[in-house]
Amino acid sequence: MTVSLFGLFLALLIGIGCRLLDIPLPAPPKLQGALLVVAMTLGFLAGDFVFR
Numbered sequence: 001m002t003v004s005l006f007g008l009f010l011a012l013l014i015g016i017g018c019r020l021l022d023i024p025l026p027a028p029p030k031l032q033g034a035l036l037v038v039a040m041t042l043g044f045l046a047g048d049f050v051f052r
Helices: 002-020 031-050
Strands: none
């Protein structure tokens, strides 16, 4: 639980930093790319949950 909250907090900080510094978000511009990122994140969290 703590790792997930830290991940969300870090993602929020990166997003805020990119917005303040006018850096394009480090995310794919297409829906398929965004879904791939979500799938990889869910897979990582599921693997952490199962193998802990």
